[in-house]
Amino acid sequence: MLIKCFKCQSTISDRAVSCPYCGVEISYNYRTQYRAYIKSPISEKFHPKSWLLESLLLVLASVLLFTIWCLPFAVASCIYANRVEGLWKSGDIDGAILASEKAGKYYKIGLWIGIGTWIIIILIFCLLIILILINIWH
Ligand SMILES: [Zn+2]
Known part of the structure; x- marks a missing residue:
């Protein structure tokens, strides 16, 4: 092919x-x-996946959930996601697929940084609670 x-x-x-x-x-x-x-x-x-909704939600999550370092990836994802539809309609098939791929890649990086951040926050929080409980018992 x-x-x-x-x-x-x-x-x-x-x-x-x-x-x-x-x-x-x-x-x-x-x-x-x-x-x-x-x-x-x-x-x-x-139709190549546009990632527009996902990337917009990630921008929102980056701001609301204090994982602001996800924001550059979320914004990059938005920019590429925004191009997919237009490129596809103008007949630029390869351009649309490439934009979709880049949007998806930046979205996933941003998402995992956000999830990773929250895992670390929750782990630290659990550790603090354990330390407090140990101190109360002694
Ligand atoms: Zn070539």
Whole structure:
């Protein structure tokens, strides 16, 4: 199956891990999504995930849950997510898939930093309670 390189627009194999013409890395996700697109040429059937709702929720969570260091990733995710729909409608299939992939990547990084932060906060909180309880008993 033949897909298009998102950087130099060359036609390449869907099994190539990098573009033989410009050398850019072609991710597994990009190839999978492009294959799904080729298999269903009707654009309504297949659509790259926009991540818009997820990234907006992450921005909100970053601000409300005091995990402000997630915010740069959430904002980056929003910016890419915002491009997906427009690129897709203008017929820029590879651009839309790439934007979707980047939005998803930044969203996941931001999300895990947020979750990680809260796990650490909860662990410290539990430790404090244990220390207080030990002190009360003695
Ligand atoms: Zn290329």
